[in-house]
Amino acid sequence: MRIASWNINSVRARLDLVDRFLKDYQPDILCLQEIKVMTELFPRDFFTERGYDHMAIHGQKNHHGVATVSRVPLASEDITNWCDKGDARHVRIGVDVASDRIFLDNFYVPAGGDVADREVNDKFGHKLDFMDEMIEWSSKLKESTILVGDLNVAPLPSDVWSHKSLLKVVSHTPVETDKMQDMLSAHDWLDVMRHITPAPERLFSWWSYRARDWRASDRGRRLDHVWASPQLKNSVKDCRVIEDARGWEKPSDHAPVIADFDF
C-alpha cells in the first residue's frame, strides 16, 4: 500500500499538479494539507473521476484544512478538535488491511509565526500547545497507526540546510525539536523517513517561495513527516520525497512524501 502526504497550498489552485502526481506515482491514499477550502467546496468530483472515491475532508474557509482521499474503502473517519480552537488541522481514517485495522492520521500542525517566544507571539504558543496535545494523545495510543502530515518542525540538524543558522528560526528551535522528540518517544513512533534515509543524509521536503532559485540555493527543511507505530516497523518498505514536484509549474512550496507499506 502506497500512502502519500502533500501540503498542497490550496488544492483548487493545483489540481493539475495533483492530477500529474496521481498519474505518475499512483498512491493508494493521498493525505493533503492546506487545502484552503471549505469542506463543502472540496473538489470531490475530480478525485472520484480518478478512482479516489473515498474521502475524509476537514476544511474551513480561507486557511488550513486537510483531506485524505483514497481508492481503498475507509472503515472509519474521525476529527479531533485540537487546542479547542475549531480549526481544521486533522483528520483520522481507519483502513482494513489483511486481518488488521490500521489508522491513518493526517495532521497540519500550526506553523507558529515568526518569533519563537510565546510571550510575544500567540501563534508560537498555539504550536507548542498543539504539540503538547499530540504528546498526550500519542502516549495513550494503542492502535496500529500511521501519522503523516506537515508537522512544521525539522527535528534533526540534517533536516535543515544549516543547523546553526536556523537554531533561532521557528521550525528548528530547541524547544520545538525537543518537543518533537518527546512526541516520538510518547508512542515509540518510528520516523519512517529517517528509517529509510538515516541522518546525517540531507533530507528536505520544503523550500521557501522566496528564494531566487530554490534548487540552486537548496535552503530546504524537512517539515513533512511519516511516522508509524512500532508494531508496523517491519511493514515499511520504502519512503522518499518527490523533490521533482517542487519544480513543477506553479508548485506548492512543499514536495510530496511517499511511503510504501507491505501489510
Added chain:
DNA sequence: ATGGTCGCTAAGCGA
C-alpha cells in the same frame, strides 16, 4: 541586515 513569494479574498493574514 533586509527582503525576498505565494493563495485566499478583497487589505491584510497566514505561511
